[in-house]
Amino acid sequence: MTDAHNNDAHGGELAVVEPIPDPGLPEHQWRPTDVDPAQEKRAERQVAALFGLSALATIAFLVSYFTLDVGDDWTLIGNMGASTLALGFFLGLALMLIGVGIIHWARKLMADHEMVELRHPAKSSEEDREVAVQAINDGIAESGIGRRPLIRNSLLGAVGLLGLPAVVLLRDLGPLPGKKLYHTIWGSGTANAPMRIVRDGIWTPILASDLEIGDLVNCQPDALHNPERYDIDPTEVEGVNLQIHKSKASLILLRMNPGDIKPGKDAKGESRENWTVNGIVAYSKICTHVGCPISLNERTTHHLLCPCHQSTFDLADSGKVVFGPAGRPLPQLPIAVDDEGYLVAQSDFDEPVGPSFWERDYYER
Amino acid sequence: MSVDVSKVATTNGTTPATAKGGKAAGAIANWADERLGLGTAMKKNIRKVFPDHWSFMLGEIALWSFVVVLLTGVFLTLWFDPSMTEIQYDGAYDPLRGVHMSSAYASSLDISFDVRGGLLMRQMHHWGAMIFIASMMIHMLRVYLTGAFRKPRELNWIIGCLLLLLGTIEGFTGYSLPDDLLSGTGVRAADGFMKASPVVGSYMSFFLFGGEFPGDAIIPRFYAMHILLIPGLLLALVAAHMLLLVYHKHTQWPGPGRTEQNVVGYPMLPVYAAKAGGFFFIVFGTIAVMGGLFSINAVWKYGPYDPSKVTAGSQPDWYMGWPDGLLRIIPAWETHIWGITLSWNVMIPILVMPPLMLMILMALPFIESWITGDKREHHLLQRPRNAPTRTAIMVALMTFYGLSWAAGGNDIIAIKLHLSINQITYFMRGAVFIGPVIAFIITRRWCISLQRHDEGKLLHGYETGVLVRSPEGGYAEKHLPLPQGQAYTLTARDDDPTPETVEEIDASGATGRTARLRKLRAKLATVFFADNVQKPTAEELHDAQHHAEHELHELESQIAAGPNRHGPADH
Numbered sequence: 054m055t056d057a058h059n060n061d062a063h064g065g066e067l068a069v070v071e072p073i074p075d076p077g078l079p080e081h082q083w084r085p086t087d088v089d090p091a092q093e094k095r096a097e098r099q100v101a102a103l104f105g106l107s108a109l110a111t112i113a114f115l116v117s118y119f120t121l122d123v124g125d126d127w128t129l130i131g132n133m134g135a136s137t138l139a140l141g142f143f144l145g146l147a148l149m150l151i152g153v154g155i156i157h158w159a160r161k162l163m164a165d166h167e168m169v170e171l172r173h174p175a176k177s178s179e180e181d182r183e184v185a186v187q188a189i190n191d192g193i194a195e196s197g198i199g200r201r202p203l204i205r206n207s208l209l210g211a212v213g214l215l216g217l218p219a220v221v222l223l224r225d226l227g228p229l230p231g232k233k234l235y236h237t238i239w240g241s242g243t244a245n246a247p248m249r250i251v252r253d254g255i256w257t258p259i260l261a262s263d264l265e266i267g268d269l270v271n272c273q274p275d276a277l278h279n280p281e282r283y284d285i286d287p288t289e290v291e292g293v294n295l296q297i298h299k300s301k302a303s304l305i306l307l308r309m310n311p312g313d314i315k316p317g318k319d320a321k322g323e324s325r326e327n328w329t330v331n332g333i334v335a336y337s338k339i340c341t342h343v344g345c346p347i348s349l350n351e352r353t354t355h356h357l358l359c360p361c362h363q364s365t366f367d368l369a370d371s372g373k374v375v376f377g378p379a380g381r382p383l384p385q386l387p388i389a390v391d392d393e394g395y396l397v398a399q400s401d402f403d404e405p406v407g408p409s410f411w412e413r414d415y416y417e418r
Numbered sequence: 419m420s421v422d423v424s425k426v427a428t429t430n431g432t433t434p435a436t437a438k439g440g441k442a443a444g445a446i447a448n449w450a451d452e453r454l455g456l457g458t459a460m461k462k463n464i465r466k467v468f469p470d471h472w473s474f475m476l477g478e479i480a481l482w483s484f485v486v487v488l489l490t491g492v493f494l495t496l497w498f499d500p501s502m503t504e505i506q507y508d509g510a511y512d513p514l515r516g517v518h519m520s521s522a523y524a525s526s527l528d529i530s531f532d533v534r535g536g537l538l539m540r541q542m543h544h545w546g547a548m549i550f551i552a553s554m555m556i557h558m559l560r561v562y563l564t565g566a567f568r569k570p571r572e573l574n575w576i577i578g579c580l581l582l583l584l585g586t587i588e589g590f591t592g593y594s595l596p597d598d599l600l601s602g603t604g605v606r607a608a609d610g611f612m613k614a615s616p617v618v619g620s621y622m623s624f625f626l627f628g629g630e631f632p633g634d635a636i637i638p639r640f641y642a643m644h645i646l647l648i649p650g651l652l653l654a655l656v657a658a659h660m661l662l663l664v665y666h667k668h669t670q671w672p673g674p675g676r677t678e679q680n681v682v683g684y685p686m687l688p689v690y691a692a693k694a695g696g697f698f699f700i701v702f703g704t705i706a707v708m709g710g711l712f713s714i715n716a717v718w719k720y721g722p723y724d725p726s727k728v729t730a731g732s733q734p735d736w737y738m739g740w741p742d743g744l745l746r747i748i749p750a751w752e753t754h755i756w757g758i759t760l761s762w763n764v765m766i767p768i769l770v771m772p773p774l775m776l777m778i779l780m781a782l783p784f785i786e787s788w789i790t791g792d793k794r795e796h797h798l799l800q801r802p803r804n805a806p807t808r809t810a811i812m813v814a815l816m817t818f819y820g821l822s823w824a825a826g827g828n829d830i831i832a833i834k835l836h837l838s839i840n841q842i843t844y845f846m847r848g849a850v851f852i853g854p855v856i857a858f859i860i861t862r863r864w865c866i867s868l869q870r871h872d873e874g875k876l877l878h879g880y881e882t883g884v885l886v887r888s889p890e891g892g893y894a895e896k897h898l899p900l901p902q903g904q905a906y907t908l909t910a911r912d913d914d915p916t917p918e919t920v921e922e923i924d925a926s927g928a929t930g931r932t933a934r935l936r937k938l939r940a941k942l943a944t945v946f947f948a949d950n951v952q953k954p955t956a957e958e959l960h961d962a963q964h965h966a967e968h969e970l971h972e973l974e975s976q977i978a979a980g981p982n983r984h985g986p987a988d989h
Contacts, residue, residue, distance in 0.1 A: 072909050075910075076675075099441070134537070144538070146703065149707070152702075158692060163688050167683060171681075172678070175666060227633075230621060233630055234620060292635040303726035343607040345607065360732055361732055377746075377750065379763070387769075411613075
């Protein structure tokens with residue numbers, strides 16, 4: 054430890070002899086307002102005028118508040134409405150004029166003598182330190198905490214254990230993940246009613262012949278709109294549940310030349326040849342990087358690009374990553390057509406959709 | 419200290435204001451002091467001296483914008499409903515009427531379109547938050563680049579770093595609250611970040627969201643953090659930051675009469691209180707004007723959050739931009755082994771880099787003082803050029819930050835500049851490593867050349883702009899010595915210490931780890947100070963002055979003899 058003003062071997066010293074002596078504080082210069090009463094009066098009037106203008110701006114604020122209605126004309130000027138515009142402008146003006154007035158007052162009329170104050174080292178004096186250390190030692194000695202390890206250790210143990218309630222109490226923040234991340238509502242189709250693929254937003258089923266080569270459709274499972282058809286309780290697809298299902302089940306359909314598709318392998322190592330219908334492929338819309346919905350289609354290359362972090366997936370080649378930070382291919386949904394010719398899911402995805410997590414597995418396509 | 423106020427504007431009173439307000443004020447003061455003993459505390463602080471410099475105002479902007487954000491935030495809580503219950507919107511904004519959305523989003527729309535001044539307060543809150551974080555960053559740069567973080571202020575530096583961290587988290591939890599499509603996309607990414615955490619990722623996600631993403635718990639939970647937990651911590655740390663500032667007294671720039679042992683400036687009452695208080699109104703007013711005139715986070719344009727939708731160009735608020743940029747440019751690194759997944763592509767940019775940067779920031783004062791061995795108190799500021807390696811370190815960090823941030827806008831850059839997004843990304847992958855190194859080298863050399871320039875001014879005087887031609891036809895510029903005050907200010911700095919040599923360490927008898935550490939330190943110190951220009955000694959100055967006088971004399975006789983003798987008007 055070295056003293057604050059000590060000569061340290063590497064630190065040099067503070068009070069070196071300066072090559073140029075300190076000329077000392079320059080002499081104080083009187084301002085015009087200090088010596089000329091006319092200037093002084095003028096500055097006084099300026100300050101009062103600034104405050105007066107501020108009061109006018111405040112009145113303008115109040116008038117705007119009561120005369121302009123925020124909801125009526127929200128399209129005006131940058132979609133903010135006349136009310137917001139006027140309130141902000143006059144409030145800002147009222148505040149700024151007070152600020153400028155006060156600073157003008159300080160600069161022109163308040164004494165402008167620089168004062169000198171001496172610094173003190175941040176540390177306490179040696180005497181204070183000694184007294185403080187003595188006081189602490191006395192206190193510790195009188196408590197007997199050093200001499201009574203039984204009390205000390207049992208107290209430490211008891212207090213330490215109290216950390217557990219603090220942690221345990223947080224347990225009900227949420228349920229355990231279980232296998233929830235491994236399933237989507239696409240798996241809820243039945244033998245009589247396989248899960249239909251419907252257009253997102255208008256909820257109409259899709260005939261394979263509806264799509265031209267190059268068409269891309271954003272889709273959802275029919276169960277989100279027609280739960281009864283799949284024997285699903287309607288509350289299961291309402292409100293927050295609907296949001297949860299959408300965050301996993303959102304789907305992209307893309308039709309391409311069947312010859313372009315390179316069928317990969319599924320989780321069991323078998324070919325995905327039968328996962329498509331006439332060149333129509335279905336992939337999860339949820340990016341495997343951090344979960345954004347993927348939405349940008351490069352029509353000529355069957356590449357799909359995530360707008361958040363630009364991961365790019367090749368939908369002709371098992372959804373493999375061709376660019377960007379995503380570490381896993383997009384999960385593919387095996388599709389077929391039902392008796393009425395509508396596109397349906399053969400089954401659920403054979404892997405979790407969305408961002409990677411620790412306990413999930415991986416397989417080569 | 420007594421002050422000559424003989425000529426101070428009479429409206430101010432020739433005698434300082436005594437408790438002239440009459441008996442009532444005196445009686446109240448007496449009542450309060452008998453119970454609180456305020457007199458003793460005020461005696462020392464009412465006329466406390468604060469030095470003046472424009473750069474000391476940056477922290478003030480942060481403080482005042484924080485106050486504005488607190489005030490506008492309280493206003494917003496009166497209407498905002500932090501609930502994810504689905505309702506049908508029935509407010510004043512036509513395009514979304516009838517749409518199903520969360521109560522949080524609907525109440526954000528109500529604040530914007532049904533409450534007079536509501537949109538103003540929302541926009542002031544958002545602008546204020548941005549100014550808060552931006553001014554904290556710039557204030558931090560000022561403190562670092564001028565050496566104000568040195569002993570005894572290292573702990574205040576750490577408090578400042580924590581304030582920046584908390585401000586950032588406060589910003590994220592805040593802009594996530596309206597539950598619009600853009601903020602929901604940000605929360606979705608945050609869910610991905612948590613899931614990428616080793617071992618406990620999916621558990622963390624389920625606990626935070628109260629089940630599967632998005633659930634209906636995240637908005638109320640963020641709300642509790644945003645209006646209670648984090649502001650409480652921020653307030654406590656701001657208070658500690660200010661108390662330490664008062665205790666240490668403010669740093670000051672060197673100059674005539676300004677030394678390590680004193681502080682020169684204006685008293686708290688009245689000048690500093692008036693300037694700082696007036697400045698509060700100016701910051702408040704500026705934010706109000708911005709809130710009124712500049713649209714920010716127009717949540718009604720994005721629509722309610724829907725996990726199946728996203729807009730192109732989705733970006734977080736700017737202060738989250740740099741980790742987002744790293745997230746964009748990191749290669750697709752994931753390890754799949756033994757049935758588990760390690761998402762380096764998320765962990766490195768999000769879970770490792772931001773905490774690492776924060777730790778580097780917090781450690782900077784300690785690293786520097788360890789290398790330089792400087793354990794003294796410092797109250798005089800240094801110009802950035804006089805600590806070239808320090809300045810270069812910060813500029814390298816800023817370059818890393820800036821490039822990462824730019825990478826976070828790679829899609830926008832690609833569109834605006836008609837470039838390939840792939841090529842921008844590949845470029846950035848290299849640039850975040852090479853850029854800081856180049857910036858370090860350039861900054862360091864730049865600082866040293868500025869030091870040389872200062873040395874030149876001290877030794878050879880300043881350039882007068884007067885050119886003279888000698889009889890031989892050569893041209894020379896007339897230099898004149900600097901005024902003493904300026905010359906003193908330029909020399910009012912420490913000489914860099916001389917690092918230990920290996921021989922000295924060996925001779926001191928140090929062995930093993932200690933010796934190795936000391937040798938490492940000596941080597942680092944040598945690199946740290948290498949090529950720095952030390953201020954001239956008194957002798958050098960004297961010689962230079964002598965030389966200059968001689969030269970000036972010669973120059974003048976040349977002028978007298980040369981073609982300039984009739985003055986420029988003849989030509």
